[in-house]
Amino acid sequence: MSVPYWRLSGFYFFYFATLGGFLPYWSLYLKDNGFNPIEIGEISALLVGTRIIAPNLWGWIADHTGKSLRIIRIASFFAAVLFAGFLIAHTYFWFAWITLGFGFFWSAVLPQCEAVTLFHLKNEAHRYSRIRLWGSVGFIITVLGIGRLLDNQPIALLPVVIAVLLILSWWITLIIPEADAISHGPASIGLIKIIKKPEVLAFLAVNILLQIAHAPYYVFYSIYLKYYHYSATITGLLWALGVLAEIVLFVYMKGLLRHCTLRAILLFSLLLATGRWLIIGWCADYLGLLILAQILHAATFGGAHVAAIHLVHAYFGQQHQGKGQALYSSISYGFGGMLGSLYSGFYWELLGSTFVYSMAAVCCGIAFVIAYVWVGRENAQNTAVLG
Numbered sequence: 001m002s003v004p005y006w007r008l009s010g011f012y013f014f015y016f017a018t019l020g021g022f023l024p025y026w027s028l029y030l031k032d033n034g035f036n037p038i039e040i041g042e043i044s045a046l047l048v049g050t051r052i053i054a055p056n057l058w059g060w061i062a063d064h065t066g067k068s069l070r071i072i073r074i075a076s077f078f079a080a081v082l083f084a085g086f087l088i089a090h091t092y093f094w095f096a097w098i099t100l101g102f103g104f105f106w107s108a109v110l111p112q113c114e115a116v117t118l119f120h121l122k123n124e125a126h127r128y129s130r131i132r133l134w135g136s137v138g139f140i141i142t143v144l145g146i147g148r149l150l151d152n153q154p155i156a157l158l159p160v161v162i163a164v165l166l167i168l169s170w171w172i173t174l175i176i177p178e179a180d181a182i183s184h185g186p187a188s189i190g191l192i193k194i195i196k197k198p199e200v201l202a203f204l205a206v207n208i209l210l211q212i213a214h215a216p217y218y219v220f221y222s223i224y225l226k227y228y229h230y231s232a233t234i235t236g237l238l239w240a241l242g243v244l245a246e247i248v249l250f251v252y253m254k255g256l257l258r259h260c261t262l263r264a265i266l267l268f269s270l271l272l273a274t275g276r277w278l279i280i281g282w283c284a285d286y287l288g289l290l291i292l293a294q295i296l297h298a299a300t301f302g303g304a305h306v307a308a309i310h311l312v313h314a315y316f317g318q319q320h321q322g323k324g325q326a327l328y329s330s331i332s333y334g335f336g337g338m339l340g341s342l343y344s345g346f347y348w349e350l351l352g353s354t355f356v357y358s359m360a361a362v363c364c365g366i367a368f369v370i371a372y373v374w375v376g377r378e379n380a381q382n383t384a385v386l387g
Helices: 004-022 026-034 036-063 068-087 090-121 127-152 155-173 193-194 197-228 231-258 260-284 286-293 297-316 321-351 353-374 382-386
Strands: none
Touching: 004 090, 004 127, 004 155, 004 231, 004 353, 026 155, 026 197, 036 068, 036 090, 036 193, 068 090, 068 155, 068 197, 090 127, 090 321, 127 155, 127 231, 127 297, 155 297, 193 297, 193 321, 197 231, 197 260, 197 297, 197 321, 197 353, 231 260, 231 286, 231 297, 260 286, 260 297, 260 353, 286 297, 297 321, 321 353
């Protein structure tokens, strides 16, 4: 069965187009609704916190039923329905509960789609980045469009736009075919034994620290730029520039994987991430340096993410792929993102944005040390397979 390239690419396009509407502007929407930085951090933590439990539950179901695509379709549908509740919600209580429900379903979608995509690719895993780059294209189109829109229209329109994008994300899942390799025989090694391996524990610790560092960017970057009097259009352009740099990396990732190990890509990404957060935290008055920091997004997210997806594929094998992708998502984006959202929300006004972004740099520095000592040495040969 040939790889359904355009249908898989279409899913990533609409999923990340939704994220392009949500991630840069949702904190501004919350602020416009009267929430303070601590409340914004708490609501953001609730959303990413659902990734701690939900992806593992959905991953377990997927690996035991072989119905990953059905799970993606059901979760996408209910995510769209529940998000529509924000159209009528006004109080913190309702925002919190809708966020929990929406997050429970939405957090199931991407890990399972990653697993389905890799199953479709089989021995052509190096083609993953060419499919994933369409998600970055969707993100850019939405973030620029909404940035332009919000310079002239009230931010109250934001939930309507995101709800429409969620419906389109659900629609595209209906035309993606199931992968032949989803059903498996008995696993040759248990999941717990895989997780207990020192290199896997170190890999998870690195990604927790990386997402703790990214949280103040995801939650407060747009508010940060607004404080320094950048317009919504400039804000959207800066977000889009980061993802454009990510696209360039995805285009050349196949060649990069031929010449660099996953370990080297991960270490270099962590090193650049340390510098990126220091630039953002200390140089917000200088647009040129902010542009440089956004270009570094290619490494801090794109490079680190591609390395992580391939390492999960190598660590967990075919039998545990659904659970492995879910565990990676829940531990890093869920637990790490929740901790980062809470700490950045609490310290944003208490100690200031410079402190918050400096702590993000410290987290990436620690992650670099852990990765250098433990992660990826045994997978140095994987570039011959993946590239």
